[in-house]
Every structure is written in C-alpha cells, then in structure tokens.
Amino acid sequence: MPLTVGIAGARVAAGLSRLVGAGGGTTVPGKVLSSLDPELLDRLAQRLPLGAALVSATNGKTTTAAMAAQILGPRVRLAHNASGANLLSGVTSSLLSAKSPELGLFEVDEAALPEIARRVRPRAVCLGNLFRDQLDRYGELEHVAEGWRSVVQGLDPAAALVVNGDDPQVGDLARERSGSIVFGLDDPRHAVPELLHAADSKWCLRCGRPYEYAAAYVGHLGAYRCPTCGHARPELGVAARGIELRGLDGVDFSLETRGETRPVRLAVPGLYNVYNALGAASLAIALGSKLDDVVAGLERFGAAFGRFERIPIGDKRLLVLLVKNPAGANEAVRTLVAGGPPKLAVLALNDAIADGRDVSWIWDVDWEPLLAGLERVVVTGERAAEMALRCKYGGFSAEAIEVVPQLGAALDRGLELSPTGGELVVLPTYTAMLGLRRIVADRGFVQPYWERAA
Amino acid sequence: MTIRVAHLYPEYLNIYADRGNIAVLSSRARWRGIGFEVEPISVGDELRPGEHDLLYIGGGQDREQALIAPDLAARGDAIRESVAGGVAVLAVCGGYQLLGRFYRGRDGVELPGAGLFPHETVAGARRMIGDCLLACELNPGTRQTLAGFENHAGVTRLDDGAEPLGRVAAGFGNDGESGFEGARVGSAVGTYLHGPLLPRNPWLADWLLARALEHRDGEAPELGPLPDGLEQAAHVVSAERAKSRGGRF
Numbered sequence: 001m002p003l004t005v006g007i008a009g010a011r012v013a014a015g016l017s018r019l020v021g022a023g024g025g026t027t028v029p030g031k032v033l034s035s036l037d038p039e040l041l042d043r044l045a046q047r048l049p050l051g052a053a054l055v056s057a058t059n060g061k062t063t064t065a066a067m068a069a070q071i072l073g074p075r076v077r078l079a080h081n082a083s084g085a086n087l088l089s090g091v092t093s094s095l096l097s098a099k100s101p102e103l104g105l106f107e108v109d110e111a112a113l114p115e116i117a118r119r120v121r122p123r124a125v126c127l128g129n130l131f132r133d134q135l136d137r138y139g140e141l142e143h144v145a146e147g148w149r150s151v152v153q154g155l156d157p158a159a160a161l162v163v164n165g166d167d168p169q170v171g172d173l174a175r176e177r178s179g180s181i182v183f184g185l186d187d188p189r190h191a192v193p194e195l196l197h198a199a200d201s202k203w204c205l206r207c208g209r210p211y212e213y214a215a216a217y218v219g220h221l222g223a224y225r226c227p228t229c230g231h232a233r234p235e236l237g238v239a240a241r242g243i244e245l246r247g248l249d250g251v252d253f254s255l256e257t258r259g260e261t262r263p264v265r266l267a268v269p270g271l272y273n274v275y276n277a278l279g280a281a282s283l284a285i286a287l288g289s290k291l292d293d294v295v296a297g298l299e300r301f302g303a304a305f306g307r308f309e310r311i312p313i314g315d316k317r318l319l320v321l322l323v324k325n326p327a328g329a330n331e332a333v334r335t336l337v338a339g340g341p342p343k344l345a346v347l348a349l350n351d352a353i354a355d356g357r358d359v360s361w362i363w364d365v366d367w368e369p370l371l372a373g374l375e376r377v378v379v380t381g382e383r384a385a386e387m388a389l390r391c392k393y394g395g396f397s398a399e400a401i402e403v404v405p406q407l408g409a410a411l412d413r414g415l416e417l418s419p420t421g422g423e424l425v426v427l428p429t430y431t432a433m434l435g436l437r438r439i440v441a442d443r444g445f446v447q448p449y450w451e452r453a454a
Numbered sequence: 455m456t457i458r459v460a461h462l463y464p465e466y467l468n469i470y471a472d473r474g475n476i477a478v479l480s481s482r483a484r485w486r487g488i489g490f491e492v493e494p495i496s497v498g499d500e501l502r503p504g505e506h507d508l509l510y511i512g513g514g515q516d517r518e519q520a521l522i523a524p525d526l527a528a529r530g531d532a533i534r535e536s537v538a539g540g541v542a543v544l545a546v547c548g549g550y551q552l553l554g555r556f557y558r559g560r561d562g563v564e565l566p567g568a569g570l571f572p573h574e575t576v577a578g579a580r581r582m583i584g585d586c587l588l589a590c591e592l593n594p595g596t597r598q599t600l601a602g603f604e605n606h607a608g609v610t611r612l613d614d615g616a617e618p619l620g621r622v623a624a625g626f627g628n629d630g631e632s633g634f635e636g637a638r639v640g641s642a643v644g645t646y647l648h649g650p651l652l653p654r655n656p657w658l659a660d661w662l663l664a665r666a667l668e669h670r671d672g673e674a675p676e677l678g679p680l681p682d683g684l685e686q687a688a689h690v691v692s693a694e695r696a697k698s699r700g701g702r703f
Contacts, residue, residue: 132469140515140516140517141515142515142516142517202465203517203518203521208517208521351695357584357585357603357695357699358470358583358603358605358648358649359603359649360470360471360474360603360648360649360650361471362471363471363473363474363477363650364468364471364473382691383688383691385654385684385687385688385691386653386654386688386691386692388684388687388688389653389654389684389685389688390474390653392684393474393477393478393481393653394477398681398684401684403684403687
C-alpha cells in the first residue's frame with residue numbers, strides 16, 4: 001500500500017473516531033494502519049530529517065517530553081505525542097498527524113520501549129526512572145529493566161543516551177555506553193529522612209546488600225552507595241543544586257552542566273518536576289540545544305495534561321493531580337501537603353487496563369499525611385469503595401468518607417463542598433482523569449485534549 | 455489482651471500492599487478492644503515457637519524472594535511447630551510459595567521452602583494475572599467467598615488430599631486447572647490473592663483474629679460484628695470483576 005494512501009485513510013479513521021465520540025482519535029489511526037502495515041512506524045520515522053528522541057520512565061515521561069517540546073519547539077517542527085498515547089499505535093498516530101515534522105519527540109511506555117526503539121532507531125533516548133507500577137501489566141520491575149538494557153545495547157553507535165543517575169537501575173545503564181549524559185539532584189537539604197514504604201530499588205544491583213543513601217529525594221532516587229561492593233551513583237553531568245521549593249507555585253534551582261550554571265524558575269512544583277526538568281534539559285543538550293534556550297523553554301512550561309493542571313470552573317478551580325502508582329502518588333501527596341494541606345479532596349479510582357486492573361497499589365501509597373489534614377474525602381470511580389477502605393483503614397473516620405461512584409456526581413459534590421473562590425483538589429487515576437476532563441469539557445470549561453494538543 | 459504478631463521479612467516481602475492486610479487485622483482487633491503488637495522478623499532474627507499468635511508473610515519480586523529464601527527455609531521446624539501448636543498464619547503470594555517445599559524459577563534455580571504447606575511450585579511460561587473469586591468453607595457448614603487479585607508465574611501443585619483454601623469460582627488459582635486455590639494446614643492459610651486480601655474480605659480477617667486469640671487463650675472467642683458496609687461494597691465489585699474478566703490470559 002502506498003504510504004500516502006494509507007496516511008489519508010488513517011486521517012479519516014481519526015476523524016471518524018472523534019465523530020462517534022470514541023475519544024481523541026489519538027491512537028485509532030495508528031491502530032488502523034499498523035494492523036495493515038506493521039512496518040509503517042519504521043518508515044515514517046526514517047522520513048524524519050532530524051530523527052527521533054524517545055523519553056521513557058515510570059513517572060514523569062509525559063511532563064519530561066512536554067518540557068523538551070517547549071525547549072525544542074521554537075526551532076524545529078515536532079511530531080510529539082503530547083496527550084500521552086505512548087504505545088506503538090500512539091507514536092505512529094502522532095507521526096501521521098504531524099505536518100512535515102522534522103524531529104520526532106515521543107514519550108514511550110516503559111514496556112513498549114524495546115519494540116518502539118527497534119522500529120524508530122532513535123538518535124537520543126532519555127530514561128528517567130523505574131518504580132513499581134501496574135505489576136499486572138508490566139510484570140516485575142526487573143523485567144522492565146532488562147528490556148531497557150537491551151534497548152541501550154541496541155542503540156545506533158552515534159545515538160545519545162541520557163539517564164537519571166539517581167535511580168540505581170537506570171543510572172547503571174550509563175556504564176553500557178561511554179559518553180552518556182547522567183543527570184541527578186545534588187542538594188541534601190531536600191533529602192527525606194528515611195526511604196518511604198514504597199521504595200523499590202533498595203538492594204544493590206550487584207551484590208544484593210542494602211544501599212546507603214547520602215540523600216534520598218524521591219522514592220529510591222538519590223545519592224546511593226553500596227557499602228559492601230561500592231556500586232554507587234555515577235558522576236553527574238547535569239545537576240540541580242540550590243533547590244528552593246515555592247509551595248504549589250513552583251520550584252527554583254540552579255542548573256549546572258560542564259562548568260556552566262544557570263538559575264531556573266519552574267512554574268510547576270515539587271522535586272519530581274526538578275527531575276523532569278533535568279531529563280528534558282539533558283535530552284535537549286544531547287540534541288544540540290544551547291543552555292540559554294534550555295532555560296527559556298523550561299521556564300515557559302506550564303503543566304502537562306492532567307499533571308498538576310488547574311482548571312477554572314465558574315468561581316472555583318479544580319487542581320488535578322494524576323496519580324497512577326505509589327511513587328507518583330507519594331510525590332503528589334508530599335507536594336500538596338507542603339503547599340498547605342487541603343481540607344477536602346476527591347479521590348478517583350478506576351481499574352481499566354490503563355489504570356492497572358490491580359488496585360493494590362493504593363495501599364502502598366503513603367496517603368496518611370494528606371488524610372491527616374482532610375476534614376472530608378469524596379471517593380469516586382469504579383473502585384470507589386476500595387479507595388474508601390484505604391482511607392478507613394488508614395485511620396480516617398468512616399463518617400467523613402463520602403462514596404459517590406459516578407465521576408460527574410462526585411465532581412458536583414466536591415464543588416458543592418468547596419467555598420467560593422476555593423480550589424478543589426482532585427486526585428484521579430488515568431482513565432478517571434480522562435473521564436473528569438470530558439465532563440468538564442462538556443460543561444465548556446476546558447478544551448478537549450485532542451484540540452489542545454494539535 | 456493482646457495478639458502478638460510476627461511479620462516476616464516486611465522490608466523484603468511487601469510488594470502487593472501487604473501492609474494493608476496488617477492494617478485490617480490491627481484495626482479490627484483494636485475496634486474490639488483487643489491489643490495488636492507487630493514484631494518484624496527479618497533475616498537472622500530469632501523466631502521462637504509459641505511467642506506469637508499470628509505469623510504474616512507477604513509477597514515479593516523474584517529478586518527479593520531469593521534474598522530471604524534460605525533464611526526462611528531454615529525456620530521450617532519453628533514454623534511447623536508453631537502451627538502444630540495452633541498459631542494462625544496468613545501467607546500471601548511469594549510467602550505462600552516459599553512456605554511449600556520449594557519454588558523453582560524460570561532459570562531452573564530452586565529456592566528451598568519452609569515445608570509448612572504440602573505443595574511444590576514451578577514457574578510456568580505464562581503469568582496468571584487477574585481478578586479471582588473463591589468459595590471457601592473454613593468452618594464446616596459456613597460457606598464464604600474470597601475476592602482478590604492474583605499475579606503469579608508460579609504453578610503450585612498441592613499434594614493429593616491436601617486441603618486448599620478454597621475452590622476457584624472465577625480465576626486461575628494455584629495452577630490454572632485443578633480448581634484449587636491456596637492451601638490450609640490447621641489455622642495456617644496461604645493464598646495467591648493479594649490486593650490486599652483482607653479489606654474486602656473482613657470475614658477472613660476475623661477468622662484469623664479468632665484463631666490467634668484461641669492460640670493465646672486456649673478457647674475460641676466470640677468476636678462481635680463490625681459495620682462492614684464499605685467492605686461489602688468493595689467485595690461485590692471485586693467479585694463481579696472476577697466473574698467478568700478473571701482467569702483469562
């Protein structure tokens with residue numbers, strides 16, 4: 001089939017998908033065409049004059065790729081899967097819908113990375129972190145890590161590798177390839193006093209003894225060293241120092257690389273966004289961006305889709321924080337509490353494939369600092385009762401839990417309980433976030449994501 | 455009156471929200487005015503039979519399980535002696551596997567087990583992942599259901615005549631074909647269901663608490679009912695999930 005005919009057909013499929021209300025049409029055309037021509041992605045990627053860059057991580061890949069798009073966007077035309085459709089079909093679709101793209105910038109699902117890397121032959125890969133996530137879908141962490149190692153070993157000789165040195169499993173990949181860019185945090189003032197319950201890579205990759213942390217920043221990310229065999233964080237090539245958290249408004253830090261230093265003021269909060277910014281900065285540097293352009297792009301960045309997104313609704317506002325696994329939810333809780341703990345929250349738990357069918361992860365999240373400040377919680381989604389039990393057995397009064405399974409009704413209840421001018425905190429899983437956005441869009445308060453992302 | 459609990463290897467075996475099971479046991483004891491003390495037992499720590507009323511062991515990834523398996527296997531006598539003396543046990547997923555005779559991984563490496571449950575586990579080619587519903591009859595004449603989530607590559611075969619925890623109503627169970635799930639030896643139960651298991655199956659939590667109290671005091675207690683509306687609602691959804699999508703590769 002000629003490529004152009006196929007592309008026209010896929011665009012029709014995307015339009016139909018939107019017409020019938022099946023969603024953004026962000027993966028349908030890719031699915032249609034990939035089933036007809038499995039090597040379509042390979043050929044589309046080969047046509048990119050500046051090649052493709054891939055971003056993967058358990059947490060932060062959407063934000064990291066969106067930050068990189070802010071940096072790179074003014075100078076090159078991008079094909080970028082901004083709405084988070086990060087499987088083979090989503091990447092293919094974003095290539096189909098982009099108008100004469102020069103560079104592909106794709107966030108890629110952790111488990112899909114080996115196949116997509118094999119097909120796309122990227123010129124740069126940015127690997128952020130590996131946390132336990134949707135074990136029902138990905139299997140065990142070690143298997144995902146093995147897949148990533150094979151990706152690194154199979155990269156083209158000229159390709160650039162960017163890794164988060166603060167994650168033992170990910171940082172170790174830098175040793176596979178000389179010239180890798182290693183990024184990480186270097187400001188022990190922001191270390192947590194002890195590893196949280198959900199910390200994953202606590203045991204030395206080489207010898208199995210517990211790592212010692214000079215500083216642990218987010219989950220198991222930090223400056224680690226094995227006292228037995230010496231396996232330790234690699235030397236940082238791109239570092240954040242002098243970090244100043246500005247509550248829910250943002251975070252400042254000093255970006256340091258190759259003897260150069262620039263102050264950066266991010267408009268998104270939390271240490272985890274410093275990691276995202278370092279990943280995006282390192283990737284852009286690997287692709288040839290100047291440091292001043294890197295800083296300008298990072299400072300322009302608002303929020304990625306559903307990630308700390310503020311949506312005005314009449315005289316109130318929603319603050320939407322996507323939660324999808326223990327490490328990410330812990331950081332959302334930490335950031336919320338640091339910014340002044342809310343008195344009311346809506347927790348939305350679904351269990352579709354994209355959320356993880358296994359909802360056990362909610363028990364590995366340290367919700368307690370958030371629950372301690374709440375006077376009332378509205379739980380919603382298909383597994384609302386399960387979330388209610390998490391609150392109840394976390395010590396929260398059962399009388400203060402409202403179970404409202406329907407998302408729209410829960411949103412109404414949350415808004416009703418919020419004061420005028422107030423902000424309603426909503427923590428949804430992925431499909432619950434999509435559902436809530438759809439409801440809000442139907443009411444005319446936010447654009448559907450396929451319009452915004454175009 | 456206090457229930458003494460030994461939580462085995464909590465820093466290694468905690469992958470599927472095992473602390474949720476502990477939180478349910480602890481809360482349901484305290485709501486009835488019963489104390490609940492948890493002692494973590496890790497590699498090298500002493501476990502003396504009779505000092506605890508309830509043993510808990512959770513699940514881990516292959517790597518973590520391999521790290522603790524030799525230590526656990528060496529405790530086989532202590533654990534069997536405890537159970538023979540009436541100590542209650544809840545073992546979930548990896549912990550359930552390692553309380554059998556052995557676990558043989560995909561790489562052919564065999565981890566020794568503690569030999570409490572009469573079973574052997576060999577890693578299969580495909581993971582058995584999904585919602586799962588069991589029919590149980592731990593007390594003769596009292597039928598109950600357990601709703602949970604299973605995720606295991608291990609195929610566990612019970613010895614002939616061994617007692618399972620329940621019959622699979624929907625899902626894979628021990629091996630995907632026998633119709634058995636879990637194992638029971640006296641007051642010790644093991645299962646692949648995590649999720650965690652106890653919040654949406656409070657009757658099993660209360661059964662374990664009753665067995666632990668029986669061990670402590672020598673007689674079975676009367677545990678009064680608790681308001682379990684949320685628990686029942688969660689059970690219903692989970693059971694429906696198992697019926698509609700459990701047991702499929």
